[in-house]
Amino acid sequence: MNLAATGMAAVVAIGLVTALLAAVVPARSAVVGVGTAVTGAAAVVAGAAALAGGSFSVVLPEVLPLSGVALTLDPLGGLFVAVTGGVAVAAGIYAMSYVDSLDLRTRGVQVALPLFVVAMALVPAAANVSTLLVCWELMALASLVLVVAEHRRGPRVASAGRWYAVMTHLGFVSVLIGLMVFVAHAPDDSFAALREAGGRLSPAVAGVVFVATLAGFTSKAGIVPLHAWLPRAHPEAPSHVSALMSAAMVNLGVYGVVRVGVDLLGGGTAWWWLLVLALGAVSAVYGILQAAMSSDLKRLLGQSTTENMGLVLVGIGAAGLFASSGEHTLAALALTAALLHVVGHAAFKTLLFLAAGSVLHATGSRDLDALGGLRPVMPVTTAAFGLGALAASALPPGTAFVSEWLLLQALIHGLPAGGVAAAIAMPVAVAAVALTAGLAVATFVKAFGVGFLAKPRSGAAADAHESPFTMLAGMGVAAVVCVVLALWPAGVLPAVQAAAGGAAVSGDVTLRLSQATGALSPLLLTLGLLAAVVVVAGVVRAAVARRARREARLWDCGGGPMSARMEYTATSFAEPLQRVFDDVVQPELDVDVSHHQESRYLVQAVEYRRKVPDRIERRLYEPVLNAITAWGGAGRRLASGSVHRYLGYGFYVVCGALILLAVTR
Amino acid sequence: MQLLYLACGALLLTAVLVLWRRELSVIIRVFAVQGAALAVLVAVLAAQENSVELWAVAVGVLVLRAGVLPYLLRRALAGAGESRRETRPLVNVSASLLAAAALTLLAYAVSQPLVALAPSAATQAIPVGVTVVLIGFFVLVTRRRALSQLVGFLLMDNGITAVGFLTTTGVGLVVELGVSLDVLLAVLVLQVLTTRMRETFGDTDLDELRELRD
Numbered sequence: 001m002n003l004a005a006t007g008m009a010a011v012v013a014i015g016l017v018t019a020l021l022a023a024v025v026p027a028r029s030a031v032v033g034v035g036t037a038v039t040g041a042a043a044v045v046a047g048a049a050a051l052a053g054g055s056f057s058v059v060l061p062e063v064l065p066l067s068g069v070a071l072t073l074d075p076l077g078g079l080f081v082a083v084t085g086g087v088a089v090a091a092g093i094y095a096m097s098y099v100d101s102l103d104l105r106t107r108g109v110q111v112a113l114p115l116f117v118v119a120m121a122l123v124p125a126a127a128n129v130s131t132l133l134v135c136w137e138l139m140a141l142a143s144l145v146l147v148v149a150e151h152r153r154g155p156r157v158a159s160a161g162r163w164y165a166v167m168t169h170l171g172f173v174s175v176l177i178g179l180m181v182f183v184a185h186a187p188d189d190s191f192a193a194l195r196e197a198g199g200r201l202s203p204a205v206a207g208v209v210f211v212a213t214l215a216g217f218t219s220k221a222g223i224v225p226l227h228a229w230l231p232r233a234h235p236e237a238p239s240h241v242s243a244l245m246s247a248a249m250v251n252l253g254v255y256g257v258v259r260v261g262v263d264l265l266g267g268g269t270a271w272w273w274l275l276v277l278a279l280g281a282v283s284a285v286y287g288i289l290q291a292a293m294s295s296d297l298k299r300l301l302g303q304s305t306t307e308n309m310g311l312v313l314v315g316i317g318a319a320g321l322f323a324s325s326g327e328h329t330l331a332a333l334a335l336t337a338a339l340l341h342v343v344g345h346a347a348f349k350t351l352l353f354l355a356a357g358s359v360l361h362a363t364g365s366r367d368l369d370a371l372g373g374l375r376p377v378m379p380v381t382t383a384a385f386g387l388g389a390l391a392a393s394a395l396p397p398g399t400a401f402v403s404e405w406l407l408l409q410a411l412i413h414g415l416p417a418g419g420v421a422a423a424i425a426m427p428v429a430v431a432a433v434a435l436t437a438g439l440a441v442a443t444f445v446k447a448f449g450v451g452f453l454a455k456p457r458s459g460a461a462a463d464a465h466e467s468p469f470t471m472l473a474g475m476g477v478a479a480v481v482c483v484v485l486a487l488w489p490a491g492v493l494p495a496v497q498a499a500a501g502g503a504a505v506s507g508d509v510t511l512r513l514s515q516a517t518g519a520l521s522p523l524l525l526t527l528g529l530l531a532a533v534v535v536v537a538g539v540v541r542a543a544v545a546r547r548a549r550r551e552a553r554l555w556d557c558g559g560g561p562m563s564a565r566m567e568y569t570a571t572s573f574a575e576p577l578q579r580v581f582d583d584v585v586q587p588e589l590d591v592d593v594s595h596h597q598e599s600r601y602l603v604q605a606v607e608y609r610r611k612v613p614d615r616i617e618r619r620l621y622e623p624v625l626n627a628i629t630a631w632g633g634a635g636r637r638l639a640s641g642s643v644h645r646y647l648g649y650g651f652y653v654v655c656g657a658l659i660l661l662a663v664t665r
Numbered sequence: 666m667q668l669l670y671l672a673c674g675a676l677l678l679t680a681v682l683v684l685w686r687r688e689l690s691v692i693i694r695v696f697a698v699q700g701a702a703l704a705v706l707v708a709v710l711a712a713q714e715n716s717v718e719l720w721a722v723a724v725g726v727l728v729l730r731a732g733v734l735p736y737l738l739r740r741a742l743a744g745a746g747e748s749r750r751e752t753r754p755l756v757n758v759s760a761s762l763l764a765a766a767a768l769t770l771l772a773y774a775v776s777q778p779l780v781a782l783a784p785s786a787a788t789q790a791i792p793v794g795v796t797v798v799l800i801g802f803f804v805l806v807t808r809r810r811a812l813s814q815l816v817g818f819l820l821m822d823n824g825i826t827a828v829g830f831l832t833t834t835g836v837g838l839v840v841e842l843g844v845s846l847d848v849l850l851a852v853l854v855l856q857v858l859t860t861r862m863r864e865t866f867g868d869t870d871l872d873e874l875r876e877l878r879d
Contacts, residue, residue: 647802662771665778
C-alpha cells in the first residue's frame with residue numbers, strides 16, 4: 001500500500017468517522033471543522049503522492065452490486081484530489097467558528113459537510129463509470145443539503161436550492177446518457193476498457209458521447225448556457241460551502257471534460273475542441289461582464305467562477321485543437337496553463353469566498369452598496385480580500401496572471417500551428433481572454449474598493465468587527481497558497497505538467513518551446529514591482545517633505561463635509577462599463593423623479609433603479625419554464641377533485657390497455 | 666370439476682348481483698356469498714392437489730371473506746342510519762349490467778393467452794377471475810356511497826385472489842395470509858374513515874368531497 005492509497009483510505013475513513021461523530025457528538029462544529037480539515041489534508045497528501053508518480057488502483061467488487069467500486073489515482077486525478085483537499089483544509093478550519101456564529105449547527109448540515117468533501121475527493125479517483133456516477137450523485141446531494149442550510153433566511157434560498165437540484169440532476173442525466181452510450185460499445189464499464197474502446201468508436205457515436213458528457217460536465221462547471229444555477233446557489237450557501245463549491249466542485253466538471261474527451265475518447269476531432277473553445281470564451285466574457293454589473297458580493301464571486309471556468313475551457317479547447325492537428329508540445333502547454341488556472345482559481349476563490357463570509361458574518365450584508373469602510377475595523381479580512389482580488393485580476397503579482405499568461409502564450413504561438421480553424425479561432429480566443437482579464441481588473445477593483453475602502457454606507461458596516469481567530473486562520477491558509485502560487489509557480493508547475501502528461505497528451509511535455517521566446521519570472525517581476533513602488537513612494541515622500549505639511553479637509557466644492565452618500569457605489573462604478581456593453585447586457589433602468597407639491601421645478605427625490613437581468617437566462621430558460629408551467633396548468637385541469645373521476649381515469653386506462661392488448665395480439 | 670365451475674359461476678353471478686341490487690344490506694349479503702364461493706373454489710383445488718396447506722387457506726378465506734369482512738361491513742351499515750340505499754349511482758343499473766357484459770367479453774379476450782399457456786380445467790376459469798376484478802373496479806368508479814365503494818374494492822380483491830389460485834393452484838400460505846391481513850386492515854381503516862366522514866359531513870357521498878385538491 002503506497003502513500004496515495006493510504007491517503008485515499010484516510011480520506012474516506014476520516015470523512016466517514018467525522019460524519020458519524022457529527023451525528024452524535026454535541027459539540028459538532030469543532031469536530032466537523034477539524035475532521036473536514038484533516039480529511040482535506042489527507043486528500044492533499046494522496047493527490048501529491050499520485051502527482052509524484054505513486055499511482056494506485058484498487059477494486060472492491062462487493063461494495064456496489066453488478067460492477068463494484070474501482071478506484072485509481074493517476075496524476076490527472078491526483079491534481080484534482082489535491083486541489084479539493086486544499087480547499088477543504090481552509091474551509092474546515094474556517095467552518096469551526098463560522099458555523100457557530102451563523103447558527104448552522106443543525107445535524108444534517110454538519111453531517112453533509114465531510115460527506116461532500118469525501119465525495120469530491122472520490123470523483124477524480126473513480127476508475128469505472130458506476131463509481132464515478134455514484135460519487136457524482138453523492139456530491140450533488142450533499143452539496144444540495146448544504147446549499148439549503150440557511151433556508152430560514154428567506155425564499156431565495158429555497159429557490160436557489162430548487163434551481164440547483166433541477167439543473168444538477170439534468171446534468172447528471174446528460175452525463176449518464178453519454179457514458180451509457182459509451183459503455184454499450186465497450187466490454188465493461190471500467191475506464192481501462194473504455195479507453196481501449198474509445199479509439200474504435202465511429203465518429204458519430206464518439207460525437208454523441210462527447211457532446212452529452214460535455215453538456216453534463218459543463219453544467220457542473222457553470223459554463224454558459226448551463227450556468228443559471230451557479231449565481232443563485234453559490235451565494236446562498238454558507239460561505240465555507242460556497243468556497244468548497246466554487247473552488248473545488250466546479251473543477252470536477254473540468255476534470256470530467258478532460259477525462260472523457262482527452263483520456264477515454266482519445267482526443268477526437270477538431271470540431272469538439274472548437275466547441276469547447278467557443279463555450280469557454282463566451283462563458284469567460286459573459287461571466288465577468290455579469291460580475292462587473294453585480295452589486296452582490298457573493299453573487300459577483302459566483303459569476304467570476306463562470307468566467308474562470310470559461311478560461312480553463314479555453315485552454316482545454318486549445319489543447320484539444322492542437323493535439324488533433326499534431327502539435328503535441330503546444331497542446332501540453334495549453335493544458336498545463338488550463339490546469340494551473342484550475343489550481344490558482346481554487347486558491348484565490350477560496351480566499352475570496354471566505355473573506356466575503358467574514359464580511360457577511362460581521363455586517364450581515366452582502367450588498368456592496370451597503371458596505372464600505374471596513375478597512376479600519378476588519379484589517380485582516382480587508383487584507384485577505386485585497387490579496388484575493390489581486391490574485392483574481394490577471395495583473396503581474398497575482399495568481400491568475402501566471403496561468404493566463406501561459407494560456408495567452410499558448411494561444412499566440414498556436415496561430416501558425418493549426419489549420420484554417422485555428423487561424424480563425426486563436427485570435428478571437430486571444431481577444432476574449434484579454435477582454436476578460438481587463439474586465440476582471442475592473443470587477444475586483446470595484447469589489448475591493450467599494451466594499452472595503454472609503455466610508456461605511458450603512459450602520460451595519462460601521463458597526464462591523466473582526467472575525468474570530470479560526471476564520472482568519474482559514475483565510476490565512478488560502479492566502480499563503482495564493483502567494484506561493486503567484487511568486488513561485490515553478491514549484492507547482494512540474495506537478496501540473498505531470499497531470500497534463502497523465503491526460504494522455506502524448507509526446508514529450510517539456511515546456512522548452514522552440515518557437516516560444518517569451519520568458520518571465522513572476523518572482524523577479526514582483527521584486528521589480530515592489531522596488532519600483534518603494535522608489536516612487538520614496539521620491540514622493542522626499543518631494544513632499546521639502547514643503548511644510550498642512551492638515552486640511554478634502555476639497556468638497558463647498559458642499560459641506562464629505563458624507564458616505566457622495567461615494568462611488570458599486571452601481572455607479574459599473575455604470576460606464578454598463579454603457580459600453582449596453583447592447584450585450586441590456587440593463588433595465590428605472591428613474592423616478594418626485595417633485596415638491598409647491599413647485600414642479602423643485603425636485604424632492606430622484607430614485608434610480610437598475611436591474612441587470614441575465615439575458616441568456618431570459619431568452620433560453622423562460623420559454624422552457626413557461627412551456628412547463630402551461631403543461632402543468634393543463635394537467636391540473638384533469639384533477640377536478642372528484643374521487644370518482646380519479647378512479648375513472650384508472651379504470652379507463654386499464655380497460656384501454658386491455659383492449660389494446662386484445663386487439664393487437 | 667363440476668364443483669369448480671359451479672363455484673366460478675357463483676363468483677361471476679354474485680359480482681353481477683352487486684351491480685344490480687341497490688339495497689346496501691343485500692349487497693353485503695351477496696358479497697358474503699361470493700366469499701363462500703371463493704372458499705369453495707380454493708377447497709376444490711385443495712381436494713385436487715390433496716394439500717393440507719390449501720385446505721387451511723380455504724378455511725381462512727371462508728372465515729375472512731364470508732365471515733369477518735361482511736360482519737365489519739354490516740356493522741358500518743348499522744351506524745349509517747337511513748342512508749341504506751345506493752340511490753343515485755353515476756351509471757344506472759341497466760347500463761351497469763350492459764357494461765358488465767362488455768367487461769366480461771373483454772376479460773375473456775384478454776385472458777386467452779394466459780389460458781393457452783397451460784390449458785387445464787382450472788386455468789379455463791381465469792376469465793371469471795379477471796371479470797370479477799374489472800366489475801369490482803367498475804363498482805368502485807360508479808357508486809357513490811362509501812360502503813358500496815368498499816364492496817367494490819373487496820370485489821377486486823376477491824377477483825385477484827381467484828385469478829391467483831386458478832393460475833398457480835395456491836400461492837402459498839404465507840402470501841395468502843399477508844394479503845388477507847392487508848385487506849382486513851384496509852377495510853378497518855376505510856370503515857373508520859367512513860364513520861368519520863358521516864360524523865363530519867352527515868353523508869358518505871364521495872362526490873361531495875371536491876375541495877380536496879391543490
